[in-house]
Amino acid sequence: MSNATSSSLAFSSLDALPTQLAILDEEGVIVYTNRAWREFGNEHGYQGDSSSVGMNYLGVCDLSGATDATTASEGIRAVIDGDREAFSFEYPCETPDERLWFTMRATRFVDGGDTYVQIAHLDITDRKRAELEAEEKAERLQNLARMLSHDLRNPLSVAVGYVDSLLDEVVDADGLEQVAGALDRMDDIITDGLVLARHDTVGELSTVDLETRAATAWAHVDTGSAELVVADSFEFRADPSLLGHVFENLFRNSVEHGANDGGLTVTVGVLGGDGDATGFYVEDDGVGIAAEARDEVFEAGYTTGEEGTGLGLSIVAQAVRAHDWDVAVTEAERGGARFEITDVERPA
Numbered sequence: 001m002s003n004a005t006s007s008s009l010a011f012s013s014l015d016a017l018p019t020q021l022a023i024l025d026e027e028g029v030i031v032y033t034n035r036a037w038r039e040f041g042n043e044h045g046y047q048g049d050s051s052s053v054g055m056n057y058l059g060v061c062d063l064s065g066a067t068d069a070t071t072a073s074e075g076i077r078a079v080i081d082g083d084r085e086a087f088s089f090e091y092p093c094e095t096p097d098e099r100l101w102f103t104m105r106a107t108r109f110v111d112g113g114d115t116y117v118q119i120a121h122l123d124i125t126d127r128k129r130a131e132l133e134a135e136e137k138a139e140r141l142q143n144l145a146r147m148l149s150h151d152l153r154n155p156l157s158v159a160v161g162y163v164d165s166l167l168d169e170v171v172d173a174d175g176l177e178q179v180a181g182a183l184d185r186m187d188d189i190i191t192d193g194l195v196l197a198r199h200d201t202v203g204e205l206s207t208v209d210l211e212t213r214a215a216t217a218w219a220h221v222d223t224g225s226a227e228l229v230v231a232d233s234f235e236f237r238a239d240p241s242l243l244g245h246v247f248e249n250l251f252r253n254s255v256e257h258g259a260n261d262g263g264l265t266v267t268v269g270v271l272g273g274d275g276d277a278t279g280f281y282v283e284d285d286g287v288g289i290a291a292e293a294r295d296e297v298f299e300a301g302y303t304t305g306e307e308g309t310g311l312g313l314s315i316v317a318q319a320v321r322a323h324d325w326d327v328a329v330t331e332a333e334r335g336g337a338r339f340e341i342t343d344v345e346r347p348a
Contacts (some may be wrong), residue, residue, distance in 0.1 A: 028058030101128035185278035217247030231269035
């Protein structure tokens, strides 16, 4: 095999790799990139020559100023200087459409007396997403275990204590009410805990109507004297069961934490016009949620009341994420809490 044929075969082999690959000289200038590198640039709107040949890779990293770019630059320079044979690290990459993860590996080699560094970017997005999903599931199960081992112990102790006293004394209605209340709270905690542990993915999606689903969920919640108003409605795609958990927990949150002396009205409506609706909102005219607490309300266990389980809004966030929607909390025009769910899929 001739040297020319051998060289052509080597470059063809590098082009066949799914890994994005570049070769830098000792100054950090890119002298070669393979097909995967060029295709990635074209697919994600890279401005300029997608091959990047002639660009100083280290200079770009330095100008970026980002922590990951600095880490890459320092590691590659250590390889070029011979302080280490290879360097690798994982980093996230934000594209206009999604968040990706890569492993970058820099390896030093010598050709014809000159030193070069091979830079390979391996897409590990599938693995990273699986890891993050596993971590989220583990966290949910830990929260559930914490609740079952600690949060249930208090109401159970109350119930056991009153039962013991009733065995020694004449049964009275007040004592039975205390037992019933403690056991009801245990049931709420178990119900919310199981929803949080089990419902992390959507089932079969169907076309649902905002007004119908909101009214159905309202009927399943003890809302007392509160009033539901559906300002407008539209159709969208959702898992009806998970959507029910979203509405029920938002309604329950308003009733339990938002009520004031003047009664409570909960309003459901469409974000955007019906033709270009992007989602829906649930708001009330209650006391609202303090600005400094809005980043915490979706955390498991967070509650400002004595009766709540601290899981309602965490369940809302989980069900929203499972649909690939977004949820944000802000202040309603009348001063109460307003939850906005966006990126909702419309029927085809």
